[in-house]
Amino acid sequence: MAKQITWERALVRTGFLFEKEGDTFLFHYENCLNQRLLERMLKDLGVAGSLEQMRFTPATFEVDEEAFMQAFHENRGSHEYFPGVVDAIVLYSLDPYIAGIVRWCAAIGIPTATSCDGHGRRHASLCFHKGEEQYPVLVDACMALLSGGKWQFHYQYQSASGRFMIRQSHRELRERQQERRERGREHGSKLVYEQRWLLDVAEALHDHQDLLSDVVRSMKTTTANQTR
Incomplete structure:
Protein backbone atom coordinates (compact mmCIF):
# COMPACT_ATOMS: atom_id res chain seq x y z
CA MET A 1 0.00 0.00 0.00
CA ALA A 2 1.34 3.42 -1.00
CA LYS A 3 2.36 5.72 1.83
CA GLN A 4 0.70 9.10 1.61
CA ILE A 5 2.40 12.03 3.35
CA THR A 6 1.73 15.76 3.30
CA TRP A 7 3.42 17.84 0.62
CA GLU A 8 5.12 19.80 3.38
CA ARG A 9 6.77 16.69 4.82
CA ALA A 10 7.76 15.43 1.36
CA LEU A 11 9.52 18.72 0.60
CA VAL A 12 11.23 18.89 4.00
CA ARG A 13 12.44 15.30 3.87
CA THR A 14 14.17 15.87 0.53
CA GLY A 15 15.70 19.22 1.46
CA PHE A 16 13.63 21.84 -0.35
CA LEU A 17 13.73 25.34 1.15
CA PHE A 18 10.35 27.05 1.35
CA GLU A 19 7.94 29.13 3.40
CA LYS A 20 4.19 28.58 3.78
CA GLU A 21 1.35 31.02 3.22
CA GLY A 22 -1.86 29.16 3.97
CA ASP A 23 -1.95 26.17 1.62
CA THR A 24 0.66 27.72 -0.69
CA PHE A 25 4.38 26.95 -0.65
CA LEU A 26 6.70 29.88 -1.43
CA PHE A 27 10.14 29.20 -2.92
CA HIS A 28 11.51 32.75 -2.99
CA TYR A 29 14.61 31.73 -1.00
CA GLU A 30 15.21 28.52 -2.94
CA ASN A 31 17.92 28.65 -5.61
CA CYS A 32 16.91 28.46 -9.27
CA LEU A 33 18.45 25.02 -9.86
CA ASN A 34 16.32 23.47 -7.13
CA GLN A 35 13.24 25.28 -8.42
CA ARG A 36 13.84 23.70 -11.83
CA LEU A 37 14.27 20.30 -10.21
CA LEU A 38 10.93 20.69 -8.44
CA GLU A 39 9.24 21.80 -11.68
CA ARG A 40 10.44 18.63 -13.42
CA MET A 41 9.35 16.49 -10.47
CA LEU A 42 5.88 18.03 -10.46
CA LYS A 43 5.59 17.36 -14.18
CA ASP A 44 6.43 13.69 -13.62
CA LEU A 45 3.87 13.58 -10.82
CA GLY A 46 1.20 14.97 -13.11
CA VAL A 47 0.92 18.39 -11.49
CA ALA A 48 2.86 20.45 -14.05
CA GLY A 49 2.04 24.14 -14.15
CA SER A 50 1.42 24.23 -10.41
CA LEU A 51 4.69 26.06 -9.71
CA GLU A 52 4.20 29.62 -10.91
CA GLN A 53 6.18 32.69 -9.84
CA MET A 54 7.96 30.57 -7.23
CA ARG A 55 4.61 29.57 -5.67
CA PHE A 56 3.08 26.10 -5.44
CA THR A 57 -0.48 25.41 -4.31
CA PRO A 58 -1.12 21.64 -4.45
CA ALA A 59 -4.58 20.46 -5.41
CA THR A 60 -4.35 17.66 -2.83
CA PHE A 61 -3.13 17.71 0.76
CA GLU A 62 -0.95 14.61 0.37
CA VAL A 63 1.36 12.94 -2.13
CA ASP A 64 2.53 9.36 -2.59
CA GLU A 65 5.99 9.41 -1.01
CA GLU A 66 7.33 6.56 -3.15
CA ALA A 67 6.26 8.36 -6.34
CA PHE A 68 7.75 11.62 -5.02
CA MET A 69 11.11 9.92 -4.33
CA GLN A 70 11.04 8.24 -7.74
CA ALA A 71 10.45 11.63 -9.40
CA PHE A 72 13.44 13.01 -7.48
CA HIS A 73 15.60 10.09 -8.60
CA GLU A 74 14.55 10.33 -12.25
CA ASN A 75 15.37 14.06 -12.42
CA ARG A 76 18.78 13.99 -10.80
CA GLY A 77 21.66 15.60 -12.65
CA SER A 78 25.42 15.35 -12.52
CA HIS A 79 27.42 15.43 -9.30
CA GLU A 80 28.84 18.93 -8.86
CA TYR A 81 30.82 20.67 -6.17
CA PHE A 82 28.85 23.28 -4.27
CA PRO A 83 29.51 25.34 -1.16
CA GLY A 84 28.11 24.06 2.12
CA VAL A 85 25.77 27.02 2.49
CA VAL A 86 22.12 26.12 2.96
CA ASP A 87 20.71 28.29 0.14
CA ALA A 88 23.43 27.17 -2.30
CA ILE A 89 22.90 23.41 -1.97
CA VAL A 90 22.17 21.84 -5.36
CA LEU A 91 19.72 19.05 -4.61
CA TYR A 92 19.80 17.37 -8.03
CA SER A 93 23.49 16.55 -7.54
CA LEU A 94 22.68 14.58 -4.36
CA ASP A 95 21.32 11.10 -3.77
CA PRO A 96 17.56 11.30 -3.01
Whole structure:
Protein backbone atom coordinates (compact mmCIF):
# COMPACT_ATOMS: atom_id res chain seq x y z
CA MET A 1 0.00 0.00 0.00
CA ALA A 2 1.34 3.42 -1.00
CA LYS A 3 2.36 5.72 1.83
CA GLN A 4 0.70 9.10 1.61
CA ILE A 5 2.40 12.03 3.35
CA THR A 6 1.73 15.76 3.30
CA TRP A 7 3.42 17.84 0.62
CA GLU A 8 5.12 19.80 3.38
CA ARG A 9 6.77 16.69 4.82
CA ALA A 10 7.76 15.43 1.36
CA LEU A 11 9.52 18.72 0.60
CA VAL A 12 11.23 18.89 4.00
CA ARG A 13 12.44 15.30 3.87
CA THR A 14 14.17 15.87 0.53
CA GLY A 15 15.70 19.22 1.46
CA PHE A 16 13.63 21.84 -0.35
CA LEU A 17 13.73 25.34 1.15
CA PHE A 18 10.35 27.05 1.35
CA GLU A 19 7.94 29.13 3.40
CA LYS A 20 4.19 28.58 3.78
CA GLU A 21 1.35 31.02 3.22
CA GLY A 22 -1.86 29.16 3.97
CA ASP A 23 -1.95 26.17 1.62
CA THR A 24 0.66 27.72 -0.69
CA PHE A 25 4.38 26.95 -0.65
CA LEU A 26 6.70 29.88 -1.43
CA PHE A 27 10.14 29.20 -2.92
CA HIS A 28 11.51 32.75 -2.99
CA TYR A 29 14.61 31.73 -1.00
CA GLU A 30 15.21 28.52 -2.94
CA ASN A 31 17.92 28.65 -5.61
CA CYS A 32 16.91 28.46 -9.27
CA LEU A 33 18.45 25.02 -9.86
CA ASN A 34 16.32 23.47 -7.13
CA GLN A 35 13.24 25.28 -8.42
CA ARG A 36 13.84 23.70 -11.83
CA LEU A 37 14.27 20.30 -10.21
CA LEU A 38 10.93 20.69 -8.44
CA GLU A 39 9.24 21.80 -11.68
CA ARG A 40 10.44 18.63 -13.42
CA MET A 41 9.35 16.49 -10.47
CA LEU A 42 5.88 18.03 -10.46
CA LYS A 43 5.59 17.36 -14.18
CA ASP A 44 6.43 13.69 -13.62
CA LEU A 45 3.87 13.58 -10.82
CA GLY A 46 1.20 14.97 -13.11
CA VAL A 47 0.92 18.39 -11.49
CA ALA A 48 2.86 20.45 -14.05
CA GLY A 49 2.04 24.14 -14.15
CA SER A 50 1.42 24.23 -10.41
CA LEU A 51 4.69 26.06 -9.71
CA GLU A 52 4.20 29.62 -10.91
CA GLN A 53 6.18 32.69 -9.84
CA MET A 54 7.96 30.57 -7.23
CA ARG A 55 4.61 29.57 -5.67
CA PHE A 56 3.08 26.10 -5.44
CA THR A 57 -0.48 25.41 -4.31
CA PRO A 58 -1.12 21.64 -4.45
CA ALA A 59 -4.58 20.46 -5.41
CA THR A 60 -4.35 17.66 -2.83
CA PHE A 61 -3.13 17.71 0.76
CA GLU A 62 -0.95 14.61 0.37
CA VAL A 63 1.36 12.94 -2.13
CA ASP A 64 2.53 9.36 -2.59
CA GLU A 65 5.99 9.41 -1.01
CA GLU A 66 7.33 6.56 -3.15
CA ALA A 67 6.26 8.36 -6.34
CA PHE A 68 7.75 11.62 -5.02
CA MET A 69 11.11 9.92 -4.33
CA GLN A 70 11.04 8.24 -7.74
CA ALA A 71 10.45 11.63 -9.40
CA PHE A 72 13.44 13.01 -7.48
CA HIS A 73 15.60 10.09 -8.60
CA GLU A 74 14.55 10.33 -12.25
CA ASN A 75 15.37 14.06 -12.42
CA ARG A 76 18.78 13.99 -10.80
CA GLY A 77 21.66 15.60 -12.65
CA SER A 78 25.42 15.35 -12.52
CA HIS A 79 27.42 15.43 -9.30
CA GLU A 80 28.84 18.93 -8.86
CA TYR A 81 30.82 20.67 -6.17
CA PHE A 82 28.85 23.28 -4.27
CA PRO A 83 29.51 25.34 -1.16
CA GLY A 84 28.11 24.06 2.12
CA VAL A 85 25.77 27.02 2.49
CA VAL A 86 22.12 26.12 2.96
CA ASP A 87 20.71 28.29 0.14
CA ALA A 88 23.43 27.17 -2.30
CA ILE A 89 22.90 23.41 -1.97
CA VAL A 90 22.17 21.84 -5.36
CA LEU A 91 19.72 19.05 -4.61
CA TYR A 92 19.80 17.37 -8.03
CA SER A 93 23.49 16.55 -7.54
CA LEU A 94 22.68 14.58 -4.36
CA ASP A 95 21.32 11.10 -3.77
CA PRO A 96 17.56 11.30 -3.01
CA TYR A 97 17.64 9.73 0.45
CA ILE A 98 20.45 11.91 1.80
CA ALA A 99 19.71 15.24 0.11
CA GLY A 100 17.63 16.46 3.04
CA ILE A 101 20.29 15.46 5.55
CA VAL A 102 22.96 17.38 3.63
CA ARG A 103 20.83 20.51 3.45
CA TRP A 104 19.71 20.58 7.06
CA CYS A 105 23.19 19.69 8.32
CA ALA A 106 24.39 22.79 6.50
CA ALA A 107 21.56 24.76 8.10
CA ILE A 108 22.73 23.87 11.63
CA GLY A 109 26.38 24.64 10.89
CA ILE A 110 27.78 21.34 9.62
CA PRO A 111 28.63 21.72 5.92
CA THR A 112 29.55 18.54 4.04
CA ALA A 113 31.99 17.77 1.22
CA THR A 114 30.50 14.62 -0.33
CA SER A 115 27.66 12.25 0.48
CA CYS A 116 26.04 8.96 -0.53
CA ASP A 117 22.71 7.41 0.47
CA GLY A 118 24.11 3.90 0.05
CA HIS A 119 21.75 2.99 -2.83
CA GLY A 120 20.33 0.19 -0.67
CA ARG A 121 23.65 -1.68 -0.85
CA ARG A 122 25.60 -0.08 2.00
CA HIS A 123 25.24 2.41 4.84
CA ALA A 124 24.62 6.04 3.90
CA SER A 125 27.66 8.25 4.48
CA LEU A 126 28.96 11.81 4.73
CA CYS A 127 32.47 13.11 4.15
CA PHE A 128 33.83 16.44 5.30
CA HIS A 129 36.73 18.60 4.20
CA LYS A 130 40.26 18.09 5.47
CA GLY A 131 40.70 19.63 8.89
CA GLU A 132 37.04 19.14 9.85
CA GLU A 133 37.53 15.96 11.89
CA GLN A 134 35.26 17.40 14.61
CA TYR A 135 32.21 17.35 12.31
CA PRO A 136 31.52 13.58 12.61
CA VAL A 137 31.44 14.10 16.39
CA LEU A 138 28.87 16.88 15.96
CA VAL A 139 26.69 14.82 13.63
CA ASP A 140 26.76 11.84 15.99
CA ALA A 141 25.80 14.06 18.94
CA CYS A 142 22.84 15.44 16.96
CA MET A 143 21.74 11.92 15.98
CA ALA A 144 21.79 10.81 19.63
CA LEU A 145 19.80 13.86 20.76
CA LEU A 146 17.17 13.43 18.07
CA SER A 147 16.60 9.70 18.63
CA GLY A 148 17.37 9.04 22.28
CA GLY A 149 20.50 7.19 21.22
CA LYS A 150 18.97 4.96 18.52
CA TRP A 151 20.46 6.76 15.54
CA GLN A 152 24.22 7.07 15.26
CA PHE A 153 26.85 8.46 12.94
CA HIS A 154 29.63 5.89 13.15
CA TYR A 155 33.16 7.16 12.53
CA GLN A 156 36.79 6.43 13.27
CA TYR A 157 38.63 8.69 15.67
CA GLN A 158 40.07 11.76 13.89
CA SER A 159 38.38 10.79 10.65
CA ALA A 160 36.52 13.35 8.52
CA SER A 161 33.83 10.90 7.41
CA GLY A 162 31.29 8.46 8.81
CA ARG A 163 28.23 6.29 8.20
CA PHE A 164 24.64 6.55 9.37
CA MET A 165 23.58 3.50 11.38
CA ILE A 166 20.81 2.40 13.74
CA ARG A 167 21.70 1.00 17.14
CA GLN A 168 19.75 -2.19 17.71
CA SER A 169 18.40 -3.84 20.82
CA HIS A 170 19.40 -7.42 21.70
CA ARG A 171 16.08 -8.64 20.28
CA GLU A 172 16.58 -6.73 17.03
CA LEU A 173 20.11 -8.10 16.71
CA ARG A 174 18.87 -11.68 17.11
CA GLU A 175 16.16 -11.11 14.49
CA ARG A 176 18.70 -9.59 12.09
CA GLN A 177 21.08 -12.51 12.59
CA GLN A 178 18.24 -14.94 11.87
CA GLU A 179 17.34 -12.97 8.73
CA ARG A 180 20.95 -13.12 7.54
CA ARG A 181 21.08 -16.89 8.13
CA GLU A 182 17.90 -17.34 6.11
CA ARG A 183 19.17 -15.09 3.33
CA GLY A 184 22.42 -17.04 3.33
CA ARG A 185 20.46 -20.12 2.28
CA GLU A 186 19.19 -18.29 -0.79
CA HIS A 187 21.59 -18.49 -3.73
CA GLY A 188 22.88 -15.06 -4.75
CA SER A 189 20.90 -13.20 -2.08
CA LYS A 190 22.25 -9.82 -0.96
CA LEU A 191 21.66 -7.80 2.19
CA VAL A 192 19.43 -4.79 1.52
CA TYR A 193 20.00 -1.64 3.57
CA GLU A 194 16.90 0.31 4.57
CA GLN A 195 16.91 3.92 3.33
CA ARG A 196 13.55 5.38 4.33
CA TRP A 197 14.70 6.12 7.89
CA LEU A 198 17.19 8.60 6.44
CA LEU A 199 14.20 10.76 5.48
CA ASP A 200 13.13 10.65 9.14
CA VAL A 201 16.61 11.92 10.07
CA ALA A 202 16.33 14.79 7.58
CA GLU A 203 12.90 15.74 8.90
CA ALA A 204 14.11 15.70 12.52
CA LEU A 205 17.13 17.86 11.64
CA HIS A 206 14.83 20.38 9.97
CA ASP A 207 12.24 20.45 12.73
CA HIS A 208 14.84 20.97 15.49
CA GLN A 209 17.36 23.11 13.61
CA ASP A 210 17.18 26.05 16.03
CA LEU A 211 18.05 23.83 19.00
CA LEU A 212 20.69 21.90 17.06
CA SER A 213 22.30 25.12 15.78
CA ASP A 214 22.87 26.15 19.39
CA VAL A 215 24.25 22.71 20.26
CA VAL A 216 26.63 22.73 17.29
CA ARG A 217 27.79 26.27 18.06
CA SER A 218 28.50 25.36 21.69
CA MET A 219 30.36 22.17 20.73
CA LYS A 220 32.47 24.03 18.18
CA THR A 221 33.42 26.56 20.88
CA THR A 222 34.31 23.77 23.30
CA THR A 223 36.42 22.01 20.67
CA ALA A 224 38.24 25.23 19.78
CA ASN A 225 39.07 25.89 23.45
CA GLN A 226 40.44 22.35 23.85
CA THR A 227 42.84 22.78 20.93
CA ARG A 228 44.40 25.99 22.23
